[in-house]
Amino acid sequence: MDKPRIVGESQALPKRGISAEVCKRFHYQVGTVPNDYPCHPDSTIAKMKGKTVHIENFYDGEGNLVGQKLRDKDKNFAVIGDIGDRLFGSHTIKKGGKVLMVTEGAIDCMSYAEVRKNWDVVSIPNGAAAAAKAIKANVPLLESFEKVVFCFDNDEAGQNALEACKGILSPGKMHIAALPGEYKDLNEALVAGDVKAFIHAVSNAESVRPSGLVEVDDIIEEAMKPIEWGLPWFLKTLTKLTYGRRYGEIYGIGAPTGGGKTDFLTEQIAYDVTELGLNVGVFFLEQKPTETVKRIAGKLADRRFHVPDDGWTLDELREAANRLRGKITFYDSFGETDWTEVKTRIRHVHMTKGTRIFYVDHLTAMADTADEKGSLEQIMKELAGLANELNVIITFVSHLTTPDGTPHEEGGRIAVRHFKGSRSIGFWSFYLFGLERNQQAEDEGERHTTTFRILKDRYTGQATGVTFPMGYLAATGRVIPPEVMGFEKPQKDEEF
C-alpha cells in the first residue's frame, strides 16, 4: 500500500448481528480517519477525516495487506491501495475446498460466517455491477472448489449480477442459493434470527445450467397439450400434408421462369386476407404494387384484372380491391433489391401493423451478383432468424439453376440442389416446394397442369417426396386445387 493504512479494531456489529470474533476473522474493523491523513482535498477520504469508518481489509496471495475499503455512516466509500478484483475474505480460505460461498458484500459474507462458523465464504469487492468482472478475475481460485454457491441480493441488481456471472465457471460449478422473498439479503435473514431460511437456501442451492437447456420436467405439461394445426394453405391437400403453416418458420418455393411461383403466392395472399382475415406484407421486388393488387383482386372475383381486354369491369375491380383495403402492405421497391432494406421494412410492418404473414418474391433478386452463394447464405440465415425473432411466417420464392436433362420450363424435375443458393435454402427452410410444368406442351391440359412437389418437410418428414397435381383455369386465372381435380391420395415418388 503506497498510502498509510487506516488503523482500526475488530469489534462486534450488534445491529447487524455479527460478533467481534467473526469481524476479527475477516479483518473487518472500525477505525477513525486521522485529521492529518494525506490526501487530495476533493477526495472522498478527505470528507471522512475525523469520522468513524468501517474498514474492509484486502490481502494478496501472500497475506500482505494491499488495500482497504472504507465506508462511513452516510454510505460514502473510499479505497486506499489496490483492491482490484480481490475477493473480501480471501485470506480466510485455502484453494481446493469443497464448497465456497460467494456473497454480494462484506456484511453478508460475515453473516454467513456467523451461522456457518468454519465454512468458506468470500464476497465480491465492488458490488453487484462489478460482480462478473471479479468472478472472472478469480476463476482459478473458484474453480479449485468442488462447488461455488452464489447468494446475492434479492433485488434486480443482485439478480442481474447472477445472470452476468453465469457461464464463467465450468458447467455444474456455479450454484445459486435463493433466499425467501421476504429477505433482501443474508444479513436481513440473520438479523431476523431466521437461521433456518438461511441454511435452507444454502443447502438447496441449485446448479446453474447454461441458458437454453431444458429438462423433461420443465416442458412435460406443455408437451401434453394437443397439437395445434398451423394456419391453412389455400390448398386443403397441402394443409393436410404439412399440418399447416406455423409462426416462426420460413417456406420456399422454386420454379422456372413463368412457372407460376408468383401466381401461387397471389392465391395464398388472397386466401390469407379474405378467408383468414389476416394482414399480410407483400415484398414483390419485380412487380409493381398496382399490378399485384389487380392480380390478388382477380383471385377474389375470378377475373384476370391484369389482362386489359378480358371482359371485366372497373366496378368489379373496385369491389374486389376494396375487400383488400387495410389488410395488405406492399413494398414498392423502385428497383431496390437490397436485403437490408427489405429486412428493415418487414420489421417495421410487423411492429406497426402487427402483420405476421410475409411474402418475398424473390430471394434471388436480393443476392449479390459478385458472390451469389455467399450472399444467399447470409440472407437465408437472417431470414430464418427474423421469422423466429418476430414469430412471423415468411414465404419466399427462389429461382432455379439450369438442370442437366429436361429443362424446368419443359417440366423437368426439380430437386433441392437446383435452387440458387441451395445449401442454405435447404438448410434454413422448414418446407421447400417445387412447381413443375411443361410450359411448351402441345396439349393445353398438360400445359396448364403443375406437379406440386414437396421437396423438404422438416416438421414430420413424411411429406417429403410427395407430389400432387394442381390445375389452372386460364379463363379465370385461378388455380384448380388437387381435390377439385378428383385427386385424393398424395403420391410418393420412390424413384428419385
Ligand SMILES: Nc1ncnc2c1ncn2[C@@H]1O[C@H](COP(=O)(O)OP(=O)(O)OP(=O)(O)O)[C@@H](O)[C@H]1O
Ligand atoms: N398452371 C398454369 N398454367 C398456365 N399459366 C399459368 C399457370 N400458373 C400461372 N400461370 C400464368 O403464367 C404467368 C407466369 O406466372 P408467374 O408470374 O406466377 O410465374 P413465376 O414463376 O413467378 O415467373 P417469373 O420467375 O418469371 O417471375 C402468369 O400470367 C400466370 O397467371
